[in-house]
Amino acid sequence: MLSDPITIQAQLNDPSSGLAEKVGRDIGQYTVALLSVSGHGENETLHFRGSGTLVRVTDQAYILTAYHVWEEIKAAVGIGLTLNEEDVDHRFFMDVKLVAAFGPQKLPDWDIPRGPDMVLLRIPPQYLSRLQEVKKFYSLTADVPELSKVNSLDVWILIGSPGEQGTMLPKHASLTINAIYAAIRSESTHEELDYFDLDMDTTFPGIPKKFNGMSGGGFWIVSLFESSEGGVQWEAQLVGMASWQLFPASSGTAKVRCLGAKSIRSLISYLQTPKC
Numbered sequence: 001m002l003s004d005p006i007t008i009q010a011q012l013n014d015p016s017s018g019l020a021e022k023v024g025r026d027i028g029q030y031t032v033a034l035l036s037v038s039g040h041g042e043n044e045t046l047h048f049r050g051s052g053t054l055v056r057v058t059d060q061a062y063i064l065t066a067y068h069v070w071e072e073i074k075a076a077v078g079i080g081l082t083l084n085e086e087d088v089d090h091r092f093f094m095d096v097k098l099v100a101a102f103g104p105q106k107l108p109d110w111d112i113p114r115g116p117d118m119v120l121l122r123i124p125p126q127y128l129s130r131l132q133e134v135k136k137f138y139s140l141t142a143d144v145p146e147l148s149k150v151n152s153l154d155v156w157i158l159i160g161s162p163g164e165q166g167t168m169l170p171k172h173a174s175l176t177i178n179a180i181y182a183a184i185r186s187e188s189t190h191e192e193l194d195y196f197d198l199d200m201d202t203t204f205p206g207i208p209k210k211f212n213g214m215s216g217g218g219f220w221i222v223s224l225f226e227s228s229e230g231g232v233q234w235e236a237q238l239v240g241m242a243s244w245q246l247f248p249a250s251s252g253t254a255k256v257r258c259l260g261a262k263s264i265r266s267l268i269s270y271l272q273t274p275k276c
Contacts, residue, residue, distance in 0.1 A: 024179030037078035051160030051217035065216030160217020194260030
């Protein structure tokens with residue numbers, strides 16, 4: 001007999017089961033922290049800029065991130081990505097000049113909390129083989145796929161690298177990828193874009209007080225279910241991307257705005273147009 005969602009929720013809430021950690025590590029394989037690299041040699045300096053999700057559109061690989069994160073990177077010498085916990089130095093750099101960016105142009109009259117603050121950064125092919133050894137690429141399609149219709153527990157997860165949980169030195173970055181279970185406060189649309197506003201419980205252990213650094217991180221729905229062979233399995237779908245913390249946390253709750261599933265998939269139409 002298959003477990004019901006209440007039983008799966010109990011496992012998810014029990015740290016000793018390891019289920020929440022396994023789900024977070026799985027989604028973390030699609031996730032990177034992004035750094036800009038300025039200077040050369042002894043003068044090289046690192047700056048933490050935000051988060052991103054590795055995606056694939058047809059036969060090309062990209063980083064999905066917020067446009068304001070890219071703005072802080074594009075004038076640098078290099079763009080750095082974190083790989084995994086075993087790669088202590090997290091040293092994976094790409095020449096910025098070889099990275100093409102696709103998405104809507106930033107306009108002076110952008111309404112910041114509702115602007116199309118998103119971009120796809122095409123990864124040059126010479127960097128792909130190493131990335132594919134340790135990371136996964138989510139297949140981003142124009143249509144939003146449906147999750148399997150099973151007796152499942154559906155949870156929402158925002159994942160990225162909170163700045164306050166990392167350590168930045170001029171030549172070394174120690175950053176964590178944190179999968180944070182979220183509650184949807186509201187959903188809305190504006191000029192053909194869709195949004196989620198999330199309530200984040202900052203009183204819960206391990207949750208940051210501020211969400212600086214989470215910009216560009218993926219927002220996921222994860223359906224957990226027990227297979228007929230036993231054990232909890234899950235399917236994860238990318239349904240958005242963090243763009244802004246709307247105001248400082250108060251009363252233990254922070255409000256984070258994400259662009260939604262239709263918004264991020266609208267970027268696919270820009271891949272046939274001049275880069276932004």
